[in-house]
Amino acid sequence: MKRALSVAILLLPTLALAHPGADGGAHHGSAFMEGLIHPFTGFDHLAAMLAVGAWSALAFKHSARRMWAVVIAFAALLLAGGMAGMADASLPLVEPMIAASLLVLGVMVATQIKLPVAVGAAVVGTFAIFHGFTHGSELPATQAFATLAGMVLGTMSIHAIGILAGRLVLQRNEWLPRVAGAAVALLGIGLLTGAL
Numbered sequence: 314m315k316r317a318l319s320v321a322i323l324l325l326p327t328l329a330l331a332h333p334g335a336d337g338g339a340h341h342g343s344a345f346m347e348g349l350i351h352p353f354t355g356f357d358h359l360a361a362m363l364a365v366g367a368w369s370a371l372a373f374k375h376s377a378r379r380m381w382a383v384v385i386a387f388a389a390l391l392l393a394g395g396m397a398g399m400a401d402a403s404l405p406l407v408e409p410m411i412a413a414s415l416l417v418l419g420v421m422v423a424t425q426i427k428l429p430v431a432v433g434a435a436v437v438g439t440f441a442i443f444h445g446f447t448h449g450s451e452l453p454a455t456q457a458f459a460t461l462a463g464m465v466l467g468t469m470s471i472h473a474i475g476i477l478a479g480r481l482v483l484q485r486n487e488w489l490p491r492v493a494g495a496a497v498a499l500l501g502i503g504l505l506t507g508a509l
Contacts, residue, residue, distance in 0.1 A: 343459070344453065344455065344460040344463070345456075345459040345460065345462060345463040346463060347452065347453070347460055347463065348459065348460035348461060348462060348464035348465075348466075348467065349463035349464070349466055350463075350467060351451070351463070352448065352467040352468045352470075352471055353467060356500075357412070357415060358411070358444055358447075358448070360415055360497050360500055361411070361414050361415055361418055361440065361497075362387075362444075362468055362472055363471055363472075363475040363478070363497075364418035364419060364422050364494070364497045365383070365387050365437050365472055365475060366473065366474065366475020366476040366477075366479060367422050367476070367478055367483055367493065368383075368422045368425075368433075368437075368475075368479070369383045369384055369433070369472075369475075369476060369479070370475070370477075370478075370479025370480045370484070371425045371479050371483060371484060372425065372426070372427055372428065372433065373430070374484060379430040380476065382430050382434060383430065383433045383437055384437075384469070384476070386434035386435075386437060386441070387437045387440075387468070387472065388441070388465050388468050388469055388472070389438070389441075390438040390439070390441040390442050390445065391441040391444055391445035391448070391464070391465065391468055392445060392461060392465050393442060393445060394441060394442035394445025394446040394448075394449060395445035395446065395449030395452070395461050395464055395465075396461065397442075397445075397446055398445065398447060398449025399449040399452060399454055399457050399460075401450070404442075404443070404446050406443075407443050407446055407447050408447075409505065410440065411440075411443050411444060411447065411504070412504035413440075413505065414440035414443065414444065414501070415497050415500050415501030416501030416502055416505065417436070417440070417501070418437070418494075418497060418498075418501075419494045419496070419497030419498025419499070419500070419501055420498050421436075421494070422483075422490055422493055422494030422497060423490060423491045423492075423495050423498065424494070425490055445464075449461070449464075
C-alpha cells in the first residue's frame with residue numbers, strides 16, 4: 314500500500330502538465346512528453362483509465378499482484394492498439410467501443426463485481442485496444458517509440474491514481490463506488506446515444 318501511494322504521489326506532477334485539447338502535448342517539444350500528456354487530454358479516456366485502476370483496487374483489494382496484472386494488461390494492449398493506430402491500420406467501431414468501455418467499466422466499479430483476474434484482464438484489455446488505437450491515430454508518426462513510451466507511462470500514471478482513489482477513498486465508503494461508477498457509466502451512455 315505504501316509503495317502504491319509513493320508511486321502515485323510521484324506521478325501526480327504529470328497532471329500539472331496536462332491541459333485540454335487534441336494537441337495537449339504539442340507545445341512541450343518532445344515526442345515522449347507529447348505521448349505522456351496525451352492520455353490526460355480526453356475526458357473519455359481519462360475516465361476509463363481511472364475506472365480501470367479503481368475497479369482493480371476494489372476487486373482485488375487483497376492481492377496486489379492481481380490488481381496490477383489487470384492494469385498492466387490494459388497498458389500492454391493499449392500499446393498494441395496505439396501501434397496499430399500509428400500504422401494507419403483499420404479498426405471498426407472505435408468510438409462506440411470507447412463509449413461502451415465507459416458504460417461497462419462504470420458498472421464494474423459501481424457493482425464492485427468480482428471476476429477472475431484473467432477475465433478482468435481480458436475485458437479491460439479488449440477496451441484498451443480501442444483506446445490505444447484512437448490515441449495512436451492522433452499521435453505523430455515521428456519518434457513513434459518515444460511517443461508510445463510516454464503514452465504508456467501516462468496511462469499507468471492514471472491507473473495508479475485510480476488505484477489510489479480506490480484504496481484510500483472508495484473502499485472506505487459503501488456508496489462512493491456506486492456514485493463514481495454510475496457517473497462513468499452515464500458518461501458512456503451519453504456518448505453512445507450522442508447526448509454528449
